[in-house]
Amino acid sequence: MAIKPQILANLKHGKFICRAVYPTFVATWNWIVRFTSTIKGDFDVNPKAGLITVDRTDPDHPVIRFRQDRLPASKVWTGPFNPVTDDDGRVSGFEYCFFQVGGKTFHIDDVELGVRSCVVALRIPATAGGDMSAAEVVTYSDADNLASAQNNPEYEIIPLFIIDDEGKIQVDLRAIPTFQMEEEI
Numbered sequence: 001m002a003i004k005p006q007i008l009a010n011l012k013h014g015k016f017i018c019r020a021v022y023p024t025f026v027a028t029w030n031w032i033v034r035f036t037s038t039i040k041g042d043f044d045v046n047p048k049a050g051l052i053t054v055d056r057t058d059p060d061h062p063v064i065r066f067r068q069d070r071l072p073a074s075k076v077w078t079g080p081f082n083p084v085t086d087d088d089g090r091v092s093g094f095e096y097c098f099f100q101v102g103g104k105t106f107h108i109d110d111v112e113l114g115v116r117s118c119v120v121a122l123r124i125p126a127t128a129g130g131d132m133s134a135a136e137v138v139t140y141s142d143a144d145n146l147a148s149a150q151n152n153p154e155y156e157i158i159p160l161f162i163i164d165d166e167g168k169i170q171v172d173l174r175a176i177p178t179f180q181m182e183e184e185i
Contacts, residue, residue, distance in 0.1 A: 002030040043067055081122070081137075081160050083169060090116075090167030094137060099124065099158075101132060111137040116167040119146045122158045 005027040015021050022028075041064065043050030051070050055063045069089050080098040083091045093112040098105060099122055113120065118139040125134050137160070140146040150157045162171040 002027070002034040004031045004035075041065075043070065079174060081174060083161070084110075088167075091161070091163055091169060094120075094160075097122075097137065099135065106132045106135065108133075108135055108137070113137075113139070113163070115139050116163055117141075117165045118163050119143060119159055120161040120163060121146060121149075122160055123149075124156045124158070126154055126156045 005024045007024050008031075009022045009025040009028040011017070011022070011025075017025055019025075039054055039062075041050060041052030041054050043053040051067050053065050053067055055065050057063075080096055081094045082096045084093045084095055086092050091113055093110060095110045097108045097111060099108075100106070101124060118141060120137060120139055123136055123138045125131060138149075138157075140149060143162075146157065146159060149155070159173040159176060161169050161173055164170040
């Protein structure tokens with residue numbers, strides 16, 4: 001095991017590398033080799049809890065990488081309609097499905113999602129005295145189909161997420177800016 005020397009050898013141009021000129025050169029060199037070749041991230045040491053790894057795919061150019069995929073889903077997403085993800089980070093459903101209508105809070109059961117490449121939305125009955133137990137999470141193939149469905153006055157359709165082809169969240173729409181309009185009767 002190479003121990004860091006108390007005095008590191010700093011080379012100078014025009015000087016021979018020998019014990020007489022650089023007495024700590026070998027100790028310095030051995031320490032640098034050991035130090036650089038054994039650098040590890042916390043993921044490399046403890047894969048269950050670590051987030052940092054050293055990628056040595058190209059041994060001449062190692063890269064220190066942050067493993068964002070190792071973050072727990074509960075710490076990445078928060079709030080109503082919290083995405084549930086599988087081990088590969090694909091959305092498999094939603095939990096904590098709370099919403100409000102007219103100042104009252106409602107809840108629907110957790111939802112399983114079996115599709116990819118879609119727009120996920122909450123569809124709520126919009127008729128007076130509508131049954132909120134009929135509220136549900138629905139999917140649309142794209143934003144155009146969502147917009148078309150939003151023209152139906154029987155439902156209020158609130159976009160939640162856009163899911164990409166890999167089943168991962170592309171856009172979180174839960175905090176989308178909204179402007180409420182009223183019509184004169």
